[in-house]
Amino acid sequence: MPKLTPRVTIACVSSFLMMGVAHAQFGRGSGWATTGGDAQRSSWVRTDAKISRDSLQKPGFQSLWKLKLNNQAMQLNSLTGAMTLEGYIGYRGFRTLAHLGGSANKVFAVDTDLGRLEWEKQLPFTATPGANSMACPGGMTAEVTRATASAIPTIPGARGGGGPRGGGGARSGVGDAGEGAITIAAAAANVGRGGGFPGGPGRGAPPRMLPNAVYAISGDGKLHSLLVSNGEPTEAPMDFMPANSNARGLTVVDNAAYAVSSEGCAGGASGLYALDLFEKKAASWKPAAGGIAGSLGPAFGPDGSLYVATTEGDLVHLDAKTLQPKETYSAGKPGFATTPVVFDFKGKALVAVGVKDGSIRLVDGAKEVSKSDPPAKGGDVSPAALSSWQDADGTRWILAPTASGIAAWKVVEQNGAPALQSGWVSQDMASPIAPMVINGVVFALATGEFRSADTKITAADRAKRSSPAVLYALDSSTGKELWNSGTDIQSWNHWSGLSVANGRVYIGTFDNTLYCYGIKK
Numbered sequence: 210m211p212k213l214t215p216r217v218t219i220a221c222v223s224s225f226l227m228m229g230v231a232h233a234q235f236g237r238g239s240g241w242a243t244t245g246g247d248a249q250r251s252s253w254v255r256t257d258a259k260i261s262r263d264s265l266q267k268p269g270f271q272s273l274w275k276l277k278l279n280n281q282a283m284q285l286n287s288l289t290g291a292m293t294l295e296g297y298i299g300y301r302g303f304r305t306l307a308h309l310g311g312s313a314n315k316v317f318a319v320d321t322d323l324g325r326l327e328w329e330k331q332l333p334f335t336a337t338p339g340a341n342s343m344a345c346p347g348g349m350t351a352e353v354t355r356a357t358a359s360a361i362p363t364i365p366g367a368r369g370g371g372g373p374r375g376g377g378g379a380r381s382g383v384g385d386a387g388e389g390a391i392t393i394a395a396a397a398a399n400v401g402r403g404g405g406f407p408g409g410p411g412r413g414a415p416p417r418m419l420p421n422a423v424y425a426i427s428g429d430g431k432l433h434s435l436l437v438s439n440g441e442p443t444e445a446p447m448d449f450m451p452a453n454s455n456a457r458g459l460t461v462v463d464n465a466a467y468a469v470s471s472e473g474c475a476g477g478a479s480g481l482y483a484l485d486l487f488e489k490k491a492a493s494w495k496p497a498a499g500g501i502a503g504s505l506g507p508a509f510g511p512d513g514s515l516y517v518a519t520t521e522g523d524l525v526h527l528d529a530k531t532l533q534p535k536e537t538y539s540a541g542k543p544g545f546a547t548t549p550v551v552f553d554f555k556g557k558a559l560v561a562v563g564v565k566d567g568s569i570r571l572v573d574g575a576k577e578v579s580k581s582d583p584p585a586k587g588g589d590v591s592p593a594a595l596s597s598w599q600d601a602d603g604t605r606w607i608l609a610p611t612a613s614g615i616a617a618w619k620v621v622e623q624n625g626a627p628a629l630q631s632g633w634v635s636q637d638m639a640s641p642i643a644p645m646v647i648n649g650v651v652f653a654l655a656t657g658e659f660r661s662a663d664t665k666i667t668a669a670d671r672a673k674r675s676s677p678a679v680l681y682a683l684d685s686s687t688g689k690e691l692w693n694s695g696t697d698i699q700s701w702n703h704w705s706g707l708s709v710a711n712g713r714v715y716i717g718t719f720d721n722t723l724y725c726y727g728i729k730k
Contacts (some may be wrong), residue, residue, distance in 0.1 A: 240293035240305070241708040242355040243460050245594060246645070248509035249361055249551040252596040252707075257648045259712030259728050265650055265682045265691040272697050273713065273725045274324030280311030280721045284346035284668040285658075285703040287312050288717030292353055292423065293321070293710030294437060305710050306437060308355075308423045309717060312348040316425050316435060321713060321725060330440035332427040343668050344455065345474040348428040351456035351506075352706065355423055355437075359462050359513040361553050424466060426456045432466055432484060447489060450482045458506015458548065461486070463513050463529065472500030472520070481507060481517055483532060494532040496523065502562075503548030504593045504643070504704050510551055510558050518545035518562045524572055536575040540564060547609070547643075548594040554605055554620055554627050561620075563595055563609050569618055571629055581629040584609075584616035593704065594643035600686065601649070606632065608651065610641040615653050617688060633688035639676060644683075645707040645714070650691065651683040652714055657701035672719065675701040680716060680726060698724060 245252050264270065280287060289310040297304045306327060307319045314334040318327040332349075341347060422434045422443050430453075431446035450456055454470035461467075464487050472479035479500030484491045499521035507515040507527075514535065515527040522540040527533065547563035560572045567583030596608040605620040607629070617632035638655035645652045659674035678701050682692040700718035708715045713727035 240295045240710040242292060242294075242357045244290065244352045244354065244458055244505045244706060245508075245548075245550075245643070246708075247362055248357050248359050248460060248462050249597075250505050250508045250548050250594055251550055251552060251598065252594070252643055252645045253598040254645070254647045254709055255362060257709075257712055260647045260650055260709075262649045262684055262691065264728060269728045270682070270692055271726065271729060272694070273727050273729060275722050275724045276319060276324055276326065278311060278317055278326070278721050278723060279329065280315055280317075281313040282719060282721065283312040283348040284341070284343050285671065285719070286346050286348065286350055287703070287719045287721050288705055288723065289349065289352040290706035290717060291319070291708045291715040291723065292355060293708055293715065294355070295710050297437070305713075307708070307710065307715055307723070308353050308437065309723065310349045310351070310353045310425055311721070312346070312350070314349050314427045316353060316423065316433075316440060318423075318437065318440060319723060321710060321715075324725060328440045330435060332425065332433055333446065334427045334429050343671075344471060345453050346455065346668075347453050349425065350428075350454075351426045351459040351468055353423050353425045354459045354461055356461045359509045359511060361511045361551070361558070424459060424461050426450065426454075426459055426468060428453060430454055430456075447484060447486075449484045449491065451477070454482075457504055460506065460509070462509055465529070467507055467515065469501045469506040469517070481515070481527070481532065492532050494527060494534075496521065496525070499523075499544065502545040504706075505548035508549040508551045508560070511553075516549040516551060516560050518547065518549050520544045520546075522564075524549060524560065524562055524570075526574070538570075538572045538575045538577060540570055540577070546593075550595040550597045550607070552597045552599075552605065555622070559620075559627060561595055561597065561607050567609075567611060567616075569595075569607060569609060569629055571620065571627060573627075578626055579620075579628040581618055581631070584611060584631070584634050596644050596646055596651075598646040598685065606646075606685065608644050608646070610643055610653075612640075614638045615641055615644055615651065615683070615688070635681075635683060635688045636690060638679070638681065642702070642704060642706060645709065646685055647709055647714075649685050651685045651688075652707055652709075653681045653683060654702060654707055654716060655679045655681065656703065658703055672701075675719070678702045678716065678718060680714070694726065 291307040291309040294306045305321045314332045316330045320327045425433045430450035432449040434443040455474040456468045459468045466484045469481050478495050480493050480495040482493045496519045499519045502518040502520050507517050513529045517525050522544040524538040526535045543565040546565045549560045549562045569581040571579040599605050607618045609616050615635040619630040621630050640656045640658045657676040657678045659671050678698045680694040700720035705717040716724045
């Protein structure tokens with residue numbers, strides 16, 4: 210399929226305008242497109258024009274606005290993380306939008322420049338009997354997403370840059386032109402390149418993924434495709450997952466949608482689900498034992514294949530078209546706790562995954578290449594996700610949320626092979642989630658959520674015993690605190706991830722409030 214050029218992109222958008230289904234077009238569209246920021250789940254923005262270690266050490270980074278959204282919490286779930294879109298051209302000029310879901314099967318679009326609601330869409334939904342428990346709350350549980358590329362994003366200006374073979378570099382776009390997270394243009398250029406999953410279109414087939422669409426899973430398991438401009442559907446809802454699946458990690462890559470379900474929901478075991486958006490064919494894969502670990506679902510290699518970790522300690526590498534295992538690494542008990550993260554190390558794609566005891570495993574294919582000890586303090590790894598970034602000196606880092614803070618490891622070369630080396634451990638934080646790294650700054654959210662292994666405690670009791678969240682900014686090399694939000698945030702957070710656009714950080718809380726932090730102009 211020929212690579213899309215800006216001229217072709219404008220022509221496609223113009224056709225939408227003539228059909229009356231779009232109210233705007235795209236310029237240098239970019240932002241936080243999917244859970245973890247990219248298909249590899251790195252939670253890393255390569256560059257940013259406003260956020261840096263220097264800017265965070267000066268007065269100016271602060272709360273910019275907060276917005277209460279019309280949503281009803283279900284069990285512990287309320288707002289999902291915000292997906293952001295920069296370079297959106299509307300009738301008021303260039304704008305930045307944040308799209309996020311609500312547990313009551315709603316999708317919201319917020320104008321982040323003005324801090325006001327752009328549109329709100331109630332998705333059609335049929336309630337499922339028995340969908341009212343903490344494990345299986347019903348409603349929308351997965352974050353919304355836009356189409357993204359499987360290629361590992363390039364690192365502008367870094368030593369030893371470039372990605373591993375098989376994917377090519379994705380163009381980026383946060384901050385200065387051509388820098389940052391994956392752009393819509395990059396995603397559009399990548400769609401249809403080898404078909405999606407099973408029976409997907411081959412080279413030359415028209416792309417199904419719409420760079421001007423946001424995708425969401427309603428509580429009845431259907432996949433919705435909505436225009437970013439006004440929330441109108443681009444087509445009828447598609448059968449995707451069983452109802453009440455407690456979906457996580459929705460991702461749209463190479464003409465296919467992927468998500469995982471929690472163990473015990475939807476009347477079956479935890480599993481990975483995929484839907485070919487071109488031929489509307491669906492399939493699933495389920496682990497032989499246990500459930501799928503982590504909060505962000507699958508991670509993607511640069512060739513579009515998937516990595517899934519299980520609670521029984523298996524890291525399974527799956528073919529994107531067939532969902533058949535290509536290879537499996539088994540760590541055994543106590544099992545994995547996090548979504549894998551895929552990253553480039555000296556031209557090779559490696560995978561890191563967190564174990565329940567707090568250690569990290571570094572894997573190449575089906576081979577373990579390094580294993581860390583648990584951090585000196587902090588305890589077990591939280592059942593969430595890891596983060597990974599490469600600093601200006603070319604050093605690769607891995608971050609993990611623990612029971613009481615953030616732990617960092619370096620990936621170094623020893624005797625010709627990659628190895629994990631202890632880095633730093635942050636100050637104490639209450640129930641942190643996977644941090645986000647921007648231009649040398651680690652943003653870590655202490656969610657304040659009261660977590661308990663007691664299966665008899667109710668969601669209402671946990672909510673009462675939770676405390677307000679706190680956002681921290683840390684130096685990515687040392688873990689030293691640069692800034693914190695103090696008592697500004699009034700509620701707590703349940704697995705709703707951080708996101709960023711145009712130098713601003715976004716956080717959703719249990720009381721259905723979206724917070725925006727940044728440097729005031």
